[in-house]
Amino acid sequence: MGLRERDAESQVTPDEGDDSQAGRPATHESVVPPLWSTKHIPHNPVFSNAYFHYGDCYHRNEDTAAQWESKEKQHALNPDSYLESVKALAASYRSLQYLADWMQVGTTPLRWIAIRGNVDEYVQRVRRVKFALLEQGRNGVVTVRYSADRDELYDILYPSSRPKDQHQLKIFFMEDLSRYGIELLGSRFTIDPHFFREQIQDDIWYTKRDPWAKDPWAKPTQLSAATKRRKWFRLRNVRLQYHESDNSLQKAKQEANKFNVVREPELDDSCWESRHARNSAVTITWTRTMIWIGQDKECNDAPVGIVLVDPTTSEGRPLWYDRANWTPVPGYDKVSARTSFMYSGSWYEDIVRMSTNYPWFEPSGQKVDGFDLGRVLFPALYTICAEWYIVCSYVTMRMRQIEWDLENAGVFKARSESIDSALKKIQIWRSHVPIWREMVIETLEEALPTAIRLTRQDHDSAQEVPEAFQDIKTDFERILRILNEVQARVQHVSDRANAEMQLEASRQSLVESHDLARLTWLATIFIPLTFVTGLFSMTDNLGEMKGTFRVYFSTAIPVAIVSLIVARYGSRASRAAVRRWYGFWKMQND
Numbered sequence: 001m002g003l004r005e006r007d008a009e010s011q012v013t014p015d016e017g018d019d020s021q022a023g024r025p026a027t028h029e030s031v032v033p034p035l036w037s038t039k040h041i042p043h044n045p046v047f048s049n050a051y052f053h054y055g056d057c058y059h060r061n062e063d064t065a066a067q068w069e070s071k072e073k074q075h076a077l078n079p080d081s082y083l084e085s086v087k088a089l090a091a092s093y094r095s096l097q098y099l100a101d102w103m104q105v106g107t108t109p110l111r112w113i114a115i116r117g118n119v120d121e122y123v124q125r126v127r128r129v130k131f132a133l134l135e136q137g138r139n140g141v142v143t144v145r146y147s148a149d150r151d152e153l154y155d156i157l158y159p160s161s162r163p164k165d166q167h168q169l170k171i172f173f174m175e176d177l178s179r180y181g182i183e184l185l186g187s188r189f190t191i192d193p194h195f196f197r198e199q200i201q202d203d204i205w206y207t208k209r210d211p212w213a214k215d216p217w218a219k220p221t222q223l224s225a226a227t228k229r230r231k232w233f234r235l236r237n238v239r240l241q242y243h244e245s246d247n248s249l250q251k252a253k254q255e256a257n258k259f260n261v262v263r264e265p266e267l268d269d270s271c272w273e274s275r276h277a278r279n280s281a282v283t284i285t286w287t288r289t290m291i292w293i294g295q296d297k298e299c300n301d302a303p304v305g306i307v308l309v310d311p312t313t314s315e316g317r318p319l320w321y322d323r324a325n326w327t328p329v330p331g332y333d334k335v336s337a338r339t340s341f342m343y344s345g346s347w348y349e350d351i352v353r354m355s356t357n358y359p360w361f362e363p364s365g366q367k368v369d370g371f372d373l374g375r376v377l378f379p380a381l382y383t384i385c386a387e388w389y390i391v392c393s394y395v396t397m398r399m400r401q402i403e404w405d406l407e408n409a410g411v412f413k414a415r416s417e418s419i420d421s422a423l424k425k426i427q428i429w430r431s432h433v434p435i436w437r438e439m440v441i442e443t444l445e446e447a448l449p450t451a452i453r454l455t456r457q458d459h460d461s462a463q464e465v466p467e468a469f470q471d472i473k474t475d476f477e478r479i480l481r482i483l484n485e486v487q488a489r490v491q492h493v494s495d496r497a498n499a500e501m502q503l504e505a506s507r508q509s510l511v512e513s514h515d516l517a518r519l520t521w522l523a524t525i526f527i528p529l530t531f532v533t534g535l536f537s538m539t540d541n542l543g544e545m546k547g548t549f550r551v552y553f554s555t556a557i558p559v560a561i562v563s564l565i566v567a568r569y570g571s572r573a574s575r576a577a578v579r580r581w582y583g584f585w586k587m588q589n590d
Helices: 003-009 050-054 062-075 082-089 096-105 109-115 119-127 150-157 179-189 193-197 246-256 332-341 347-356 374-407 415-455 467-536 542-589
Strands: 131-136 142-147 169-175 232-243 265-267 281-296 302-309
Touching (some): 050 109, 062 096, 082 179, 082 193, 096 193, 109 119, 119 179, 131 347, 142 347, 150 179, 169 179, 169 347, 169 374, 179 281, 232 374, 232 415, 281 374, 281 415, 302 347, 347 374, 374 467
Parallel strands (some): 169 302
Antiparallel strands (some): 131 169, 281 302
8 A cells, every 4th residue: 555545545633632622621732832943952941841741861751652643643654665674673763763753643743742732734734745856867857846745756766657768867856845845755665764864853953862863863973984884964054044124024023833844944133233224133043954876676776866945935136146056157248148047036946947048057967877867956056155255255254243243342332341242242143153164064064075985986986075076165164264264253252352451450550549549538537627627526515616716617618628628639630730840841941
């Protein structure tokens, strides 16, 4: 029985234990909103203690896991299904346990408490597919079709009749992921489950207890010996989006909450409020792209590529007119051709479009059975590299602004406030830039060598980088140099800000010392006045002291006024007088 038949026979029904379905008052578990970032769990009090529901990496909560397991039993899946094989492998490859749970929930298990009572959302997440299929025959003709129909994907992978041209290059592009998409692609091409496991989670930040970041739910670093033998590789980068208002930013966050994969648009807190619209914002989104290259054994070992792409929010605009267009500028008589390279703002559509128009310069020479496999690799590599250049320009601009803040501290606001603001703004880059360097290094040391190995037809050839990869490798090396310079600059600016803060504290301490000296002189002046007051108070006949009071106040008040003036301006005036006298004396003697 195929996946489609099993899917049609099985109907998802609400759990009997769901509060929302039993007519009982909603508890805290049933009203927790879907989570759009694992970074907020359990470290945000809004979501209470998530460890209570999901357990941690040392003790899994089997009661919660049993709830989504019961959903799976309702589907009556064939034991030979891809999900069942992932469950079986999870005992030996513990990081695959998270993939198995993810497939049963339809998204990250951290959302289970929120969606378990919403049958429509659960079904929609499990069955959602959005893909594009690019086909190239031996005659070189390229066709592309877009679809969001899971039945169409099933018909493509399991056709009722064999196609006429069984030997052709096929590239599947899939935006976001779903249980249904993983089942179809994984079982059809016998794909390593770790390929999908790498795409579903953003585990940049975690604690020692987080089950989504450490075994059994995590994806620990693989040994180099293992990575050199797999048919896939990952590319990591960051994307920037500009939002004109806070309303646009909130809509983008809500839209990201609907993704099955966990991606968070993080707000850049280093923006200048005095130079930009107060409500505008720039978000930073951590992005992953997975590429798999293999053969279709049912079509005479024809080459097949699979590209998993992150979804893009419709809210917001790409920063600075989007990425640079690296394709050759068409001639005067071919101006209309430019429209085929217009960016859409969608990460998924842009990569598919660039793959359709490949090659942009000349064939890469990375051919297998007559097909240029550069069409699978280079569109994603070039797009990611162009996005990195925007990120480098953006963070360099931010560093210049922070340096300008330090150089002009005290012009627009208090000096101490300016320095403190610069330290807060630079903190985001102190934490982000080292991770970005790791991403680029991973691309150079792991992704590119794997891509070369998968596209090289002669396995006995030399180990040098093929000419087709040399240009993009040079660009990534340049990006790494820029990030190295930025990291050194961040450290320099941070040290400078700390030094400025210490200098400002020293100045403040000096001012306080001067104030204390003035108070000491003021107390010294009032000592004789206090003595006179005590002397006058030695008699009890106040009627005879009218003249004494008159003399006292006529003397004390002027003396007090003079004392205050001297305490306030005396030291400054005396220093100025001494300087004037010294200058006059020196001029006379010269």
